[in-house]
Amino acid sequence: MKLVAIIPTRWGSTRFPGKALAPIAGTPMIELVWRKVRAARELDDIIVATDDERIASVVGDFGGHVEMTRGDHESGSDRIAEVAARIKADAIINVQGDEPLVRASDLDRLARLMRDDPVVEVASLCHAISAQEAQNPNRVKVVRDAAGDALYFSRAPIPHPRHPEDARYFQHAGIYAYRREALLGFSELPVPDEERAEALEQLRYLAAGTKIRLIETEPSGPGVDTPEDVAVVEALLAR
Secondary structure (H helix, E strand, O other): OOEEEEEEOOOOOOOOOOHHHOEEOOEEHHHHHHHHHHOOOOOOEEEEEEOOHHHHHHHHHOOOEEEEOOOOOOOHHHHHHHHHOOOOOOEEEEOOOOOOOOOHHHHHHHHHHHHHOOOOOEEEEEEEEOOOHHHOOOOOEEEEOOOOEEEEEEOOOOOOOOOHHHOOEEEEEEEEEEEHHHHHOHHHOOOOHHHHHHOOOOHHHHHOOOOEEEEEOOOOOOOOOOHHHHHHHHHHHHO
């Protein structure tokens, strides 16, 4: 089985334009993410998918594999699907280009799951959070069944704490592993009302009957959404 990590990244960002090349401890963020992914042992290739020549030039300078994409994609999933359609790979791991604290060990766990369990079509990560953190709508919560497959994702605190002492909350971490066919078929699936309401595209898979297996892990740290996040990530890297 050939496993390929694809890192989608773009120049445009409402809150932080050009963040892919923002220096973090002296290194462009996209290079830092690429280095973290390269440390994974179970991957056969790493591709940076971008529509911007400035990003492509930097990736080429540090020796990374770049695939250029269209500029009109609505999501990172669409961007990596364009690349996946023209490469040879049995499974793809989607690593966001603004997650410089991603752990190679988590990527290896996802890769091994895709190699060892042919039933799994889509997989991702989750970690425990507090009841207070669960109130934040920017933290996407997930509830799983006994096999570890997602029952539902929500910005609301799920499960509802009718008995607070019994409620445990898990945050979804947005790193995905897909069988190639599942990824390429995603854009053809109907968009359910729940996806529109929650603005969570993973609900499209659940509505279509495609299960998403969740691996429980530890929090890896914040991504970079604003210029202020750079200092936070630098401090965590220094520690």
